[in-house]
Amino acid sequence: MIKKVIILANGIVLSQSSGFEAVFGQAGEFIDEVSQLYTVLKERAVDLILIPEIYPKISRGVVRRLRMRNPMADIWQIVWTDAVDESLLGIYDGTININDGPEQINKKIERILHQKSLLKKYGIVGRSEKMKIVAETIDRIAPTDISVLIIGPSGSGKELVSRAIHNYSSRSEGRFVAINCGALAEGVLESELFGHEKGAFTGSVARRVGLFVQADKGTIFLDEIGETKPDMQVKLLRVLEDGYFYPVGGDQPAHSDARVIAATNRDLSEAIRDGLFREDLYFRLGVVKIVLPSLYERRQDILPLLCHFASSENLKGFSDSALDKLLRYDWPGNVRQLRNFVASMAALQPDGEVSAGDVEQYISEQAIEQRNLPVVTGHTQEEAGHELIYHALLQLGNEVKMLRDLILSNLPVRHEFETESEAGGASPSFSDKTLKDIEKVMIETALQESGGNRKKAAQKLGIGERTLYRKLKEHNLS
Numbered sequence: 001m002i003k004k005v006i007i008l009a010n011g012i013v014l015s016q017s018s019g020f021e022a023v024f025g026q027a028g029e030f031i032d033e034v035s036q037l038y039t040v041l042k043e044r045a046v047d048l049i050l051i052p053e054i055y056p057k058i059s060r061g062v063v064r065r066l067r068m069r070n071p072m073a074d075i076w077q078i079v080w081t082d083a084v085d086e087s088l089l090g091i092y093d094g095t096i097n098i099n100d101g102p103e104q105i106n107k108k109i110e111r112i113l114h115q116k117s118l119l120k121k122y123g124i125v126g127r128s129e130k131m132k133i134v135a136e137t138i139d140r141i142a143p144t145d146i147s148v149l150i151i152g153p154s155g156s157g158k159e160l161v162s163r164a165i166h167n168y169s170s171r172s173e174g175r176f177v178a179i180n181c182g183a184l185a186e187g188v189l190e191s192e193l194f195g196h197e198k199g200a201f202t203g204s205v206a207r208r209v210g211l212f213v214q215a216d217k218g219t220i221f222l223d224e225i226g227e228t229k230p231d232m233q234v235k236l237l238r239v240l241e242d243g244y245f246y247p248v249g250g251d252q253p254a255h256s257d258a259r260v261i262a263a264t265n266r267d268l269s270e271a272i273r274d275g276l277f278r279e280d281l282y283f284r285l286g287v288v289k290i291v292l293p294s295l296y297e298r299r300q301d302i303l304p305l306l307c308h309f310a311s312s313e314n315l316k317g318f319s320d321s322a323l324d325k326l327l328r329y330d331w332p333g334n335v336r337q338l339r340n341f342v343a344s345m346a347a348l349q350p351d352g353e354v355s356a357g358d359v360e361q362y363i364s365e366q367a368i369e370q371r372n373l374p375v376v377t378g379h380t381q382e383e384a385g386h387e388l389i390y391h392a393l394l395q396l397g398n399e400v401k402m403l404r405d406l407i408l409s410n411l412p413v414r415h416e417f418e419t420e421s422e423a424g425g426a427s428p429s430f431s432d433k434t435l436k437d438i439e440k441v442m443i444e445t446a447l448q449e450s451g452g453n454r455k456k457a458a459q460k461l462g463i464g465e466r467t468l469y470r471k472l473k474e475h476n477l478s
Helices: 011-016 020-024 036-042 060-067 098-121 129-141 158-167 186-194 230-242 266-273 277-287 296-311 320-328 335-348 358-369 381-410 435-449 454-461 467-474
Strands: 004-009 029-031 046-052 074-079 095-096 148-151 176-180 219-223 261-264 288-291
Touching: 004 036, 004 296, 004 454, 011 020, 020 074, 020 095, 020 098, 029 036, 029 219, 046 098, 046 288, 060 074, 074 098, 074 435, 095 098, 098 129, 098 381, 129 288, 129 296, 148 158, 148 277, 158 219, 158 261, 176 186, 230 277, 266 277, 296 335, 335 358, 335 467, 435 454, 454 467
Parallel strands: 004 029, 004 046, 046 074, 074 095, 148 261, 148 288, 176 219, 219 261
Antiparallel strands: none
């Protein structure tokens, strides 16, 4: 059997520590040289690499190169004392003290390998301790029927975790249905969840089965549960208590045996204090809570995620300087943002690796977008909404004027003495064009003037290259 644990130990290590081989002899495969280890990592997957602190010439650069060859492998340091070498601080995933003896060391290695197997089992990419704890929690609760509340920022993988719980539960043969509670108006949300009877409201020409019934014997995932209104919270509480609910417009209760997994990116305890969320519903939903960290809080997972998505998108890779910038970036959109970044790079750099310039441009574009987001003003929600609408309309008006001026400036000049027939008939008025039509014309013009060079076209339009690529797809432009 191919061993998944590699121990870097040459003659120097073995001669300086007489008990080393006795302690680690059964733990894994011994390799003498770093160069040999590079070759092994190129040929096969390894779960754990152990490097003694007395192994000569181990630097941050060496460990980083090892990580590049196998981003998912844990790299632990074997130590003889509890003293910390500050020059190597943060580059290892942990330490194993040789003085703990064979039994304790083998238990520790077994736990590391078990955690690695759980990460793989549940489709979690990374090696951070926080995500290992998440995987262990999924493993314990998946076989049960208890409700779960997943807490984490947007883009952190809440739906991925909920699907993993469902897929490894006794309900895996049933349906998994998901809904974003914050994306729908309250009346629409109620109809989606509980269904409605024919004639329940204008336009309801037929009876509709809701998601709770569709998820019977399966799992329903309620994303952004913190955005629900008090009336909806009461109805959800009853479903959690006994499985019964009333379809919209119905007078007979319906029943569903669906496991409920909810998620939020809000601090629900604060919402409870503010009277915006029911405490009893919070406790019903959160029988078990899973907290997903932001990507900023688990930086050691950035490299594995980059490599994972690059592989799935057939992206060649990243230059060293690009990687430095990516590993230092905070990723405010978390895993979703990182995945989208790799996808856009794969489209823009299909035959080459991502450069530091590509990363700098991306980060610059993200900073501009962040500056354009609304900020807390102290206004009420209604006042803030009116203000945002006003600014949006003002900006839209300016954009329409700019677009109109640009297109009119590119129209062929029609002389006053030309008749309508001589000019080729009545030209369509500007008002006949939608913004989408105008946008398409602008993109086509910019591409034509740039000789098909997308980078130059984006500069002409004053937008990022990734934005242009997205617009090309929207308008079906090659």
